[in-house]
Amino acid sequence: MKDKFLSVIKLLRIEQWIKNMFVFGPILFSNNIFNSGMIEKSFTAFIAFCFISSCVYIMNDIVDREKDRKHPKKCNRPIASGKVQVFEAIILAVILAGESFIIAFSINKYLVLIILLYLVNNVLYSFKIKNVVLLDVFSIGIGFILRVLAGSFAIGVKTSSWILLCTLFLSLFLGFGKRRNEVIVLGEDAKEHRKNLSQYNEKLLDQIINIVLACTIVFYAIYCVVGTGDQNFIWTTILVLFGILRYYYLMYSKGQGGNPTELVIRDKQLSFCVIFWIICSAGIMNF
Structure with missing residues (x-):
């Protein structure tokens, strides 16, 4: 049971959540860093992005599981190694996506749209764009721009x-x-x-x-x-x-x-x- 729990935690790629710190960019550069209301909204947007990004990582691991098994390092990932079954990963991904949209909706509809665009961008990346030279990295770049825009729309300031x-x-x-x-x-x-x-x-x-x-x-x-x-x-x-x-x-x-x-x-x-x-x-x- 403990091993399964640790595998699920590893599947979430919590260490990658640091990328979502870009959400705090707008509040840092808008002279509102001491505005408690905006801080709360920025943090809420950050949590929403953490959930949707973990959902995306799970989706990528499901799609790439066969290739990952041949990779010297990626073969140890939970799905590729068989420690987490595909159907279990799908259920977890759906739950994370749902929670992300619910949290985003609590802020405003614009944040929901940004989360949706991020998800669509990553679905396209997983199934097509990742194999297109140059465009694959630009797709990743778009993901970071969407993080900044999420922070911007969450607190209502222009970046x-x-x-x-x-x-x-x-x-x-x-x-x-x-x-x-x-x-x-x-x-x-x-x-x-x-x-x-x-x-x-x-x-x-x-x-x-x-x-x-x-x-x-x-x-x-x-x-x-x-x-x-x-x-x-x-x-x-x-x-x-x-x-x-x-x-x-x-x-x-x-x-x-x-x-x-x-x-x-x-x-x-x-x-x-x-x-x-x-x-x-x-x-x-x-x-």
Whole structure:
């Protein structure tokens, strides 16, 4: 019974919920960080996204279970290893999706729409887009934009277009970095695990990564200058640049990047950089 419970918890990918922190972006940048009502709504939207994202992970694991069994690491996932049966996973996914929509509806209809769009985007990703070169990573990027929009609609504030662009290009940087890691680690067997990996190569991905990295930094700097109304915010660019270069270093010098969430959590310098950036951004925007 204990093993089954632990397998179900593992299936939820709770460690990946950190991605849903993007929901708090709008309240951080809107001078409302001390507004208890907005904090409550942002947290509610965060919970809704945690449930729907776990639903999506379960759906992906069901679809990819045969391929995962051949993967050196993914073979240990609950469904691929047989610790959780497919019908059990389906029931859990339906419950999570239902709870997510109920929670979203308690905020407003716009949040329900964002959750629905996120689900549709991921269904398309699981069954089609994941095998389409370039579009697969852009689909992931759309998921992060929807997280930010969820936070925006939850509290009723408009999010800067520059922030949305920064979110998109940062997610593309992480996504293409992950593809690069898969191409290198899996080698000639890469296409057996993901069809479109045969269309990627290390040189192409290196060029794409450099382009989206540059765009991320430039767009963030532009936002700091024209989108915040506070000239002091430009200094947070230093933290953003350090964080991105630290990740770049770990990806190219240490062969990491296959799991961005895990890397950000485990690397002390990255973790400190993210936390310090949040503190500085909140301080500048709200004091």
